[in-house]
Amino acid sequence: MFQYMDERYENKDFSQADLRSGELKGCVFTRCLFRGTEMNEIWTAGCQFIECDFGGAAFNASLHTRSAFTNCRFAGANLFVSKWEDCKMTGSDFGGAYLDGITIQGGEWSYTNLRQANLSKQVLKGIRLIEADLSECNLQKADLREADLSGAKLFKAALKGADLRGAKMDRIDYRSFDLTGVRLDLEQAVNVARSYGAKVE
Incomplete structure (x- = not known):
């Protein structure tokens, strides 16, 4: 040693x-x-x-x-x-x-390349992942509450069972990944609806 x-x-x-x-x-x-x-x-x-x-x-x-x-x-x-x-x-x-x-x-993981990484069931609460490339990542059942995912790439990411409540989701393309079974808060749900062309009043 x-x-x-x-x-x-x-x-x-x-x-x-x-x-x-x-x-x-x-x-x-x-x-x-x-x-x-x-x-x-x-x-x-x-x-x-x-x-x-x-x-x-x-x-x-x-x-x-x-x-x-x-x-x-x-x-x-x-x-x-x-x-x-x-x-x-x-x-x-x-x-x-x-x-x-x-x-x-915790920590700062912004602008990282995590393409195709297996992060299933990970506790990623509060982590900064600004502009991170999470394309095709396995994030099933991951805890992403209060994480900063602003501008992150989630193309074809697996998120079934993931918890995104309270996460910052600015500049996210909700249509690039499957939202089935994902836990969202009210603000995120509204933004998802808007991304599909709904008018929320």
Whole structure:
């Protein structure tokens, strides 16, 4: 087990490294490579990862608290049963990442690419997902109450049993996904009706 505190790295290649069970506190990584890196059970707290590449990295059972992963790539990464508490993930790309069993508590996930991700039964209450790409996502039975989904793309997303009450849904195309079994509040229901051409008075 290792511990890095307040370290700074730029353009460093950590690819294929064994970083399992380590602790990173207050570290900053800028444009670093973590391709295929073993990061199982790692703990990050207050760290910043800026434009880093985590392609194929393993994050199984890892814990991240108030860390930022901005404009990072997670293509093919394994995030199985990882936990993300109040993290800033703005602009990161999770295309092809394995997210089953992930836990997300609060945080900023705006402008992320989460296309086709499995987020079923996830508690995503209050999370910011502004302009996020959730196309073809599995969000069945997800708790999205009070989340900010303004401008999010929900094309063909599976939302049966999801709870959207209190969520911000500005600039949402309600006709791009199936609303069967989705829990809505009154304001959202009115906006759905209007999107189909109804006149609500």
